Amino acid sequence: MSQALISQVLIGVSVAAILAIAAIGLAVIFGVAGVINMAHGQFIMVGAYTAAVVGQLGGNTFIAIPVAFIVVAAVGLVVERGVIQFLYERPLETLLATWGVGIILEVVMKAIFGPELYYVGAPRVLDGGIRIIGRLPYPYYRLFLIGCAIAMIAATFWLIYRTNFGLKVRAVRRNRAMSGCLGIDTARIDMLIFMYGSGLAGIAGAILAPIKSVSTTMGFTYAVGSYMVLVLGGVGNLLGVPTGAFLIGQGETLIAYKYNAVIGELLVFIAIVIAIRIFPRGIFGYYERR
Amino acid sequence: MKKIKRRTFLRGSAALGALAFGTTAPYYFQRNIAKAQESDTIKIGILHSLSGTIAIIETSLHNAELLAIEEINAKGGVLGKKLVPVVEDPQSLVQVFAEKSKKLLLEDKVAAVLGCYTSASRQSVLPVFEEYNGLLLYPTLYEAQECSKNCFYTGAVPNQQLDDFVPWIIKNLGRKKFYMLGSNYIYPKETNREVKALLEKHGGENVGEEYAPLGHTEFATIINNIAGSGAEIVFSDLVGDSIVAFYKQFKQFGLTPDDLPICTPITTEQETAAMGPENAAGHYTSFNYFQTVDTPENKSFVERYKAKYGANQVTNAVMEAAYFQTYLLAQAIEKVKSTDTDALIYEGLPGQEFKAPQGPVKIDEKNHHTWLWARIGKARDDGQFDIVWTSQDRIRPDPWVDYLYPNKDCDFTNSKVMDRLKSPWSSERNRSGTMDL
Numbered sequence: 063m064s065q066a067l068i069s070q071v072l073i074g075v076s077v078a079a080i081l082a083i084a085a086i087g088l089a090v091i092f093g094v095a096g097v098i099n100m101a102h103g104q105f106i107m108v109g110a111y112t113a114a115v116v117g118q119l120g121g122n123t124f125i126a127i128p129v130a131f132i133v134v135a136a137v138g139l140v141v142e143r144g145v146i147q148f149l150y151e152r153p154l155e156t157l158l159a160t161w162g163v164g165i166i167l168e169v170v171m172k173a174i175f176g177p178e179l180y181y182v183g184a185p186r187v188l189d190g191g192i193r194i195i196g197r198l199p200y201p202y203y204r205l206f207l208i209g210c211a212i213a214m215i216a217a218t219f220w221l222i223y224r225t226n227f228g229l230k231v232r233a234v235r236r237n238r239a240m241s242g243c244l245g246i247d248t249a250r251i252d253m254l255i256f257m258y259g260s261g262l263a264g265i266a267g268a269i270l271a272p273i274k275s276v277s278t279t280m281g282f283t284y285a286v287g288s289y290m291v292l293v294l295g296g297v298g299n300l301l302g303v304p305t306g307a308f309l310i311g312q313g314e315t316l317i318a319y320k321y322n323a324v325i326g327e328l329l330v331f332i333a334i335v336i337a338i339r340i341f342p343r344g345i346f347g348y349y350e351r352r
Numbered sequence: 353m354k355k356i357k358r359r360t361f362l363r364g365s366a367a368l369g370a371l372a373f374g375t376t377a378p379y380y381f382q383r384n385i386a387k388a389q390e391s392d393t394i395k396i397g398i399l400h401s402l403s404g405t406i407a408i409i410e411t412s413l414h415n416a417e418l419l420a421i422e423e424i425n426a427k428g429g430v431l432g433k434k435l436v437p438v439v440e441d442p443q444s445l446v447q448v449f450a451e452k453s454k455k456l457l458l459e460d461k462v463a464a465v466l467g468c469y470t471s472a473s474r475q476s477v478l479p480v481f482e483e484y485n486g487l488l489l490y491p492t493l494y495e496a497q498e499c500s501k502n503c504f505y506t507g508a509v510p511n512q513q514l515d516d517f518v519p520w521i522i523k524n525l526g527r528k529k530f531y532m533l534g535s536n537y538i539y540p541k542e543t544n545r546e547v548k549a550l551l552e553k554h555g556g557e558n559v560g561e562e563y564a565p566l567g568h569t570e571f572a573t574i575i576n577n578i579a580g581s582g583a584e585i586v587f588s589d590l591v592g593d594s595i596v597a598f599y600k601q602f603k604q605f606g607l608t609p610d611d612l613p614i615c616t617p618i619t620t621e622q623e624t625a626a627m628g629p630e631n632a633a634g635h636y637t638s639f640n641y642f643q644t645v646d647t648p649e650n651k652s653f654v655e656r657y658k659a660k661y662g663a664n665q666v667t668n669a670v671m672e673a674a675y676f677q678t679y680l681l682a683q684a685i686e687k688v689k690s691t692d693t694d695a696l697i698y699e700g701l702p703g704q705e706f707k708a709p710q711g712p713v714k715i716d717e718k719n720h721h722t723w724l725w726a727r728i729g730k731a732r733d734d735g736q737f738d739i740v741w742t743s744q745d746r747i748r749p750d751p752w753v754d755y756l757y758p759n760k761d762c763d764f765t766n767s768k769v770m771d772r773l774k775s776p777w778s779s780e781r782n783r784s785g786t787m788d789l
Contacts, residue, residue, distance in 0.1 A: 076572060179596060197580060198605045275597050277408075
């Protein structure tokens with residue numbers, strides 16, 4: 063393997079990390095709460111604007127992360143209590159309702175912040191990069207993104223599989239009625255997990271803002287990327303997110319490196335369509351026990 | 353043969369008479385109303401999106417035009433009449449642009465429309481303006497190769513931004529190896545065609561060419577490709593969100609303007625503010641106008657714009673064109689003493705001159721485009737540009753540059769030239785739908 067190709071694979075890892083960061087919140091809401099959240103991209107956008115406001119007040123990304131988590135989790139709380147709690151087990155209605163929520167969020171943000179692009183800088187500590195291989199230094203910020211992706215997935219894994227709360231969440235996911243009979247407050251579990259997923263989307267917005275552009279319409283591309291990750295990776299297991307993100311991220315960047323970005327996007331879409339034929343529920347699909 | 357009875361005949365003619373009155377009467381009254389209004393005001397259509405995805409830039413064009421109208425009215429209006437803006441919001445939707453322009457022409461009967469930003473929106477309204485013989489003034493820089501009797505283009509065409517820029521880079525920066533990067537649609541592709549021709553002419557070299565999907569914000573791979581190509585210059589025609597993401601990531605990968613400057617005909621003060629000036633500093637942009645242009649007209653334009661719309665506002669080239677095209681229109685109406693479309697198109701606008709913020713500009717006598725100044729700006733730490741080069745004189749607009757299209761030209765004073773032009777562009781151009789610029 064040539065040096066350029068190795069450096070390209072390393073870049074692909076960071077692209078996969080970006081995809082995973084954007085998708086993890088959606089995976090929690092979709093995979094655990096069973097809600098198809100069409101407003102996911104707009105939740106990321108709200109997180110990015112939170113980072114912009116924190117930046118204008120003199121804070122940096124490290125401060126923006128918890129603030130964005132809290133702000134967007136609060137947005138999630140309002141959306142869950144206001145709309146989604148009435149629609150559990152009715153996927154088509156939640157799909158339409160959250161689509162509407164997304165549009166409302168975009169309009170509200172535009173009314174508050176105006177239509178212009180917002181500026182969010184990276185923290186000074188993460189300026190520059192480290193020379194690994196190839197001609198270009200590897201930016202510290204991309205290493206930070208990879209770290210964030212691992213941390214977010216690990217934290218979620220711990221929450222769902224290693225805590226008492228997570229046990230209840232999984233129980234509700236398996237059988238809502240039976241969990242209720244056994245004394246689990248299912249409505250509360252639903253609410254908390256939706257808030258947690260929303261908060262993760264907020265973090266995604268805050269840490270992606272310094273390398274991307276921040277506008278009210280930015281959410282859409284992240285939502286598309288996140289759904290591709292979930293469709294390919296599956297939501298039965300949290301491993302689906304890193305797997306899907308890695309395959310798409312590497313696939314897209316390697317094709318873009320060899321040919322160009324337009325063909326990269328196209329071929330990845332085709333590959334996903336074929337993959338869905340083979341794994342209809344994604345690679346780590348969720349299969350009901352019968 | 354059946355005889356026509358007297359009664360049937362009477363009934364028939366009464367019905368016909370009523371029908372005739374019914375159809376013509378509203379038209380007659382409407383005309384009178386329009387005439388009554390015509391006597392003391394002149395209506396000007398303003399057609400820029402105030403909502404939707406491109407509202408960011410179009411709102412500022414709308415603002416600049418309203419500022420100009422306000423100023424003209426303060427100086428006594430045109431032909432002693434006040435200009436009245438009729439504002440429509442096409443919501444960034446191409447089909448709404450066409451509907452709204454129909455409304456402006458047929459219902460409001462405006463003297464002319466100032467409007468559009470993207471090529472896609474312009475191409476969707478042109479058939480309307482051609483069908484109803486309206487007049488459109490279009491302020492955006494665009495890919496050229498278009499000529500419509502009913503449209504005047506006051507933004508730059510590629511030759512005005514590139515013909516001096518490319519040789520300047522080769523000579524003054526001493527860099528020959530160009531890597532061309534653009535968004536994947538017509539404007540960047542046409543621009544890069546011209547850049548490639550200029551490279552050949554001036555001894556430069558094209559070491560790579562790459563197009564990213566519109567709205568693309570992940571540039572690590574492309575940056576890696578650029579670094580591996582041996583390029584000495586990145587020539588970028590990226591638009592919109594992509595610009596901000598690209599400059600940010602370019603710097604994060606440790607590339608500085610000293611190693612590898614980005615040169616572009618697109619990035620304005622608006623984008624440098626959005627990406628953070630530290631990410632733009634040291635890179636080059638070629639434009640007719642920068643906020644830092646040192647003319648008395650520009651100082652007062654920037655001052656008045658900030659006074660009206662807020663001190664944190666920045667001005668840019670497209671806004672400046674929107675501003676001065678309003679004045680060109682007013683002067684043209686003054687010249688022909690009428691708002692008649694054909695009089696404006698054939699006598700009022702061609703050759704019309706105005707002391708714009710960028711310097712004196714002039715509408716070409718023949719091709720409906722505008723003579724503009726060329727400038728090269730180097731981005732500063734504060735998001736503004738230091739102007740490092742200004743052309744000696746205004747540059748002639750050439751919608752079909754001779755070195756690429758020797759047999760094509762646009763000349764409304766010469767019907768032979770126009771006949772040769774007709775067939776190829778109208779069908780070909782309208783097929784190529786574009787999203788931005």
